[in-house]
Amino acid sequence: xxxxxxxxxxxxxxxxxxxxxxxxxxxxxxxxxxxxxxxxxxxxxxxxxxxxxxxxxxxxxxxxxxxxxxxxxxxxxxxxxxxxxxxxxxxxxxxxxxxxxxxxxxxxxxxxxxxxxxxxxxxxxxxxxxxxxxxxxxxxxxxxxxxxxxxxxxxxxxxxxxxxxxxxxxxxxxxxxxxxxxxxxxxxxxxxx
Amino acid sequence: xxxxxxxxxxxxxxxxxxxxxxxxxxxxxxxxxxxxxxxxxxxxxxxxxxxxxxxxxxxxxxxxxxxxxxxxxxxxxxxxxxxxxxxxxxxxxxxxxxxxxxxxxxxxxxxxxxxxxxxxxxxxxxxxxxxxxxxxxxxxxxxxxxxxxxxxxxxxxxxxxxxxxxxxxxxxxxxxxxxxxxxxxxxxxxxxxxxxxxxxxxxxxxxxxxxxxxxxxxxxxxxxxxxxxxxxxxxxxxxxxxxxxxxxxxxxxxxxxxxxxxxxxxxxxxxxxxxxxxxxxxxxxxxxxxxxxxxxxxxxxxxxxxxxxxxxxxxxxxxxxxxxxxxxxxxxxxxxxxxxxxxxxxxxxxxxxxxxxxxxxxxxxxxxxxxxxxxxxxxxxxxxxxxxxxxxxxxxxxxxxxxxxxxxxxxxxxxxxxxxxxxxxxxxxxxxxxxxxxxxxxxxxxxxxxxxxxxxxxxxxxxxxxxxxxxxxxxxxxxxxxxxxxxxxxxxxxxxxxxxxxxxxxxxxxxxxxxxxxxxxxxxxxxxxxxxxxxxxxxxxxxxxxxxxxxxxxxxxxxxxxxxxxxxxxxxxxxxxxxxxxxxx
Numbered sequence: 001x002x003x004x005x006x007x008x009x010x011x012x013x014x015x016x017x018x019x020x021x022x023x024x025x026x027x028x029x030x031x032x033x034x035x036x037x038x039x040x041x042x043x044x045x046x047x048x049x050x051x052x053x054x055x056x057x058x059x060x061x062x063x064x065x066x067x068x069x070x071x072x073x074x075x076x077x078x079x080x081x082x083x084x085x086x087x088x089x090x091x092x093x094x095x096x097x098x099x100x101x102x103x104x105x106x107x108x109x110x111x112x113x114x115x116x117x118x119x120x121x122x123x124x125x126x127x128x129x130x131x132x133x134x135x136x137x138x139x140x141x142x143x144x145x146x147x148x149x150x151x152x153x154x155x156x157x158x159x160x161x162x163x164x165x166x167x168x169x170x171x172x173x174x175x176x177x178x179x180x181x182x183x184x185x186x187x188x189x190x191x192x193x
Numbered sequence: 194x195x196x197x198x199x200x201x202x203x204x205x206x207x208x209x210x211x212x213x214x215x216x217x218x219x220x221x222x223x224x225x226x227x228x229x230x231x232x233x234x235x236x237x238x239x240x241x242x243x244x245x246x247x248x249x250x251x252x253x254x255x256x257x258x259x260x261x262x263x264x265x266x267x268x269x270x271x272x273x274x275x276x277x278x279x280x281x282x283x284x285x286x287x288x289x290x291x292x293x294x295x296x297x298x299x300x301x302x303x304x305x306x307x308x309x310x311x312x313x314x315x316x317x318x319x320x321x322x323x324x325x326x327x328x329x330x331x332x333x334x335x336x337x338x339x340x341x342x343x344x345x346x347x348x349x350x351x352x353x354x355x356x357x358x359x360x361x362x363x364x365x366x367x368x369x370x371x372x373x374x375x376x377x378x379x380x381x382x383x384x385x386x387x388x389x390x391x392x393x394x395x396x397x398x399x400x401x402x403x404x405x406x407x408x409x410x411x412x413x414x415x416x417x418x419x420x421x422x423x424x425x426x427x428x429x430x431x432x433x434x435x436x437x438x439x440x441x442x443x444x445x446x447x448x449x450x451x452x453x454x455x456x457x458x459x460x461x462x463x464x465x466x467x468x469x470x471x472x473x474x475x476x477x478x479x480x481x482x483x484x485x486x487x488x489x490x491x492x493x494x495x496x497x498x499x500x501x502x503x504x505x506x507x508x509x510x511x512x513x514x515x516x517x518x519x520x521x522x523x524x525x526x527x528x529x530x531x532x533x534x535x536x537x538x539x540x541x542x543x544x545x546x547x548x549x550x551x552x553x554x555x556x557x558x559x560x561x562x563x564x565x566x567x568x569x570x571x572x573x574x575x576x577x578x579x580x581x582x583x584x585x586x587x588x589x590x591x592x593x594x595x596x597x598x599x600x601x602x603x604x605x606x607x608x609x610x611x612x613x614x615x616x617x618x619x620x621x622x623x624x625x626x627x628x629x630x631x632x633x634x635x636x637x638x639x640x641x642x643x644x645x646x647x648x649x650x651x652x653x654x655x656x657x658x659x660x661x662x663x664x665x666x667x668x669x670x671x672x673x674x675x676x677x678x679x680x681x682x683x684x685x686x687x688x689x690x691x692x693x694x695x696x697x698x699x700x701x702x703x704x705x706x707x708x709x710x711x712x713x714x715x716x717x718x719x720x721x722x723x724x725x726x727x728x729x730x731x732x733x734x735x736x737x738x739x740x741x742x743x744x745x746x747x748x749x750x751x752x753x754x755x756x757x758x759x760x761x762x763x764x765x766x767x768x769x770x771x772x773x774x775x776x777x778x
Binding site: 020021025026028029032034037038039040041042043044045046047048049071072074075076078079081173174175176178179181182183185186187188189190191192193 | 289
């Protein structure tokens with residue numbers, strides 16, 4: 001489902017999701033929505049979450065994708081009151097969120113890291129039916145310093161591709177796209193003190 | 194027949210079904226026994242939400258705590274009950290994180306939402322690289338830290354050493370806060386000679402911000418105080434005292450609108466909390482305060498007490514030892530020295546010049562000392578500090594120029610030095626506490642295009658004097674009084690500073706020296722401190738050194754030096770051969 005509202009400087013907000021911790025000790029997710037100048041508009045974080053033994057058995061190799069994307073990220077996204085044109089994440093497990101939201105979910109890779117490495121932590125089950133081949137790395141250009149991957153079907157749609165590019169262009173020069181993840185990390189750590 | 198246990202993870206919203214086992218035999222085919230677990234709809238983790246409102250507040254909304262279901266019903270959702278309520282998160286920040294300057298979280302921000310309000314702000318680097326926030330040049334890292342410090346501070350002292358850019362750091366912080374909508378009414382108070390300098394700096398660092406100077410006739414000033422909508426207004430300390438009724442009351446006589454921020458530049462002006470200046474500053478209705486000073490401790494630790502009382506009314510740090518005071522103010526004061534943060538700043542080279550008085554000068558000095566001490570002793574119990582200061586002034590003036598012949602050992606030395614300065618195409622600043630001395634120096638300096646900048650030069654002409662000194666290659670010397678030339682001026686193109694005589698306070702001397710030794714200085718700054726041998730100047734120099742120690746003790750958190758090291762009455766009288774019978778002021 002493509003979003004049709006026109007992006008402006010006021011509504012071109014970007015969401016960042018990061019999940020910290022471990023399955024054993026507890027996972028905490030954070031979603032930060034910023035405006036084009038990098039100012040925070042909303043922050044949501046979960047309480048610590050652990051899978052129960054039954055889930056560990058039932059979900060097997062797909063457990064992390066289930067927890068990161070379908071449980072935590074989805075719960076965070078549902079709490080937002082402001083719309084954002086895309087969701088950025090630094091975890092491949094969160095990409096399974098794409099199965100439940102029409103918003104583009106984009107993976108940010110550190111510069112110089114082959115994109116496949118980003119997915120190497122996930123087995124094919126992890127992405128809930130979406131295979132590694134389904135994602136495309138955005139061409140490196142002035143839009144970002146780090147590398148972005150987005151679902152091929154989204155990038156192949158001219159309207160949605162145009163919307164992503166228009167939105168990201170508003171952030172060029174104002175925001176380092178990797179930086180908000182640090183803020184999420186600090187905020188989550190603060191919430192757990 | 195036995196079928197092994199198999200589990201089927203599901204890939205959709207359909208609840209997973211688990212088949213434990215199927216048993217059967219060859220003789221008859223009983224229905225296989227199937228165990229099914231119905232998994233209820235996934236329960237989502239509870240979420241805490243923090244919404245940033247337009248007025249820079251943070252609203253918090255927590256999901257309510259749901260009662261825990263029976264364990265068998267919990268197959269669908271990740272289980273909070275299996276996780277600790279608090280989960281220490283060990284996570285590394287990005288490699289670039291260390292190079293970013295974060296807005297400081299105040300220690301008095303206790304609630305999570307209050308702390309997140311600061312923690313989730315973009316780093317200063319992001320804020321200042323904003324395309325709409327152009328700057329003449331990029332701030333140094335320590336300046337970004339200063340901006341981050343002020344940005345989140347409701348009361349703070351920026352006490353950087355002169356020349357490190359307190360003006361720029363405050364203006365950038367004001368600029369960011371105005372753009373964020375966190376403030377809309379700012380009052381900046383500074384000494385009168387610095388008003389034009391502040392206006393110029395605002396035009397440089399925040400050209401889009403309208404700035405008004407509160408000046409002119411009474412009716413006009415009243416309008417500035419009560420009617421103007423300019424986001425930044427500048428007033429000098431003298432006007433502050435005169436216009437008190439204008440800012441204490443609104444135009445209709447009611448409660449005035451508070452300033453969102455009041456910045457006191459050269460805040461040592463309010464170091465006496467019994468003074469009219471302190472009262473006038475304290476009466477300004479305001480929400481947050483910053484004090485800017487390179488010398489928060491000029492004479493004694495009590496100087497800092499007054500500034501702190503202005504910043505945080507009702508909070509007294511009076512009577513604390515320097516160590517305790519350092520701990521009490523530590524979070525609210527940011528002090529950096531050039532040697533700490535500007536490794537690349539050209540060195541400041543001290544060349545103390547011990548000068549022997551000329552014979553005629555020495556004789557005049559000896560006679561003056563003898564006559565002075567006889568007079569002081571003859572006053573007996575009625576001797577006061579005022580009498581002592583009179584004698585000190587007299588002696589110091591003789592150290593500058595012999596009243597009988599007009600001869601001066603210092604001038605001869607200065608002349609020789611300035612010849613060298615001019616020959617190398619350099620410029621020099623000469624400081625004295627007396628305009629009369631400066632005038633005499635000027636006569637001797639005529640070949641080097643001397644300029645004067647002191648209290649007798651009208652305010653309207655001062656900028657032109659500075660411009661001429663900066664731009665005219667034939668103007669090698671500017672003669673300044675400590676009072677007029679020690680603060681707020683940028684003269685970093687001068688490579689030489691001469692202290693023709695010494696001020697009472699090392700902080701004032703530092704301010705004077707730092708007119709030249711500051712950011713932008715192209716080369717080393719050579720400081721020559723003239724001191725005549727065997728005179729009262731040597732004794733005063735020793736006292737100045739102990740004063741400097743006091744300042745360093747409080748501002749660096751160092752211990753020791755517990756006693757007050759200002760210039761006490763005993764020390765003043767101790768400059769002469771006097772026996773104090775009783776203290777008088």
